[in-house]
Amino acid sequence: MNNQPPSVKKPVVYELYDEIVFTNPAPEFYDVMVRGSQKQSLPNPLQDAFTAFSDADDIKQIAAAQAYVTEELNKVKDQISQLEQERSARERIANASARPR
Numbered sequence: 001m002n003n004q005p006p007s008v009k010k011p012v013v014y015e016l017y018d019e020i021v022f023t024n025p026a027p028e029f030y031d032v033m034v035r036g037s038q039k040q041s042l043p044n045p046l047q048d049a050f051t052a053f054s055d056a057d058d059i060k061q062i063a064a065a066q067a068y069v070t071e072e073l074n075k076v077k078d079q080i081s082q083l084e085q086e087r088s089a090r091e092r093i094a095n096a097s098a099r100p101r
Contacts, residue, residue: 013049 025033044050 011046011049013046015051017053 022029022033
């Protein structure tokens, strides 16, 4: 157990991240949203405590998952191809032995 008092230098920050997607916005509204706010705000004194949101980690995870799925699909395709070759060979053997001599 740690007998030291909790640090008061690092604040407890509660963040809520919302994302809104506008499908086919009006051109005027789109221009306003792309331009952003013309008003400069003062930097937040707690800025260092905020989480930086980035899609980079999500994109890496999705790419890794996609690579895994592709690899698994290729394995299954190879197995199917091998099984089809074995089936075809068995059919040739069965047809050859079934022919009258």
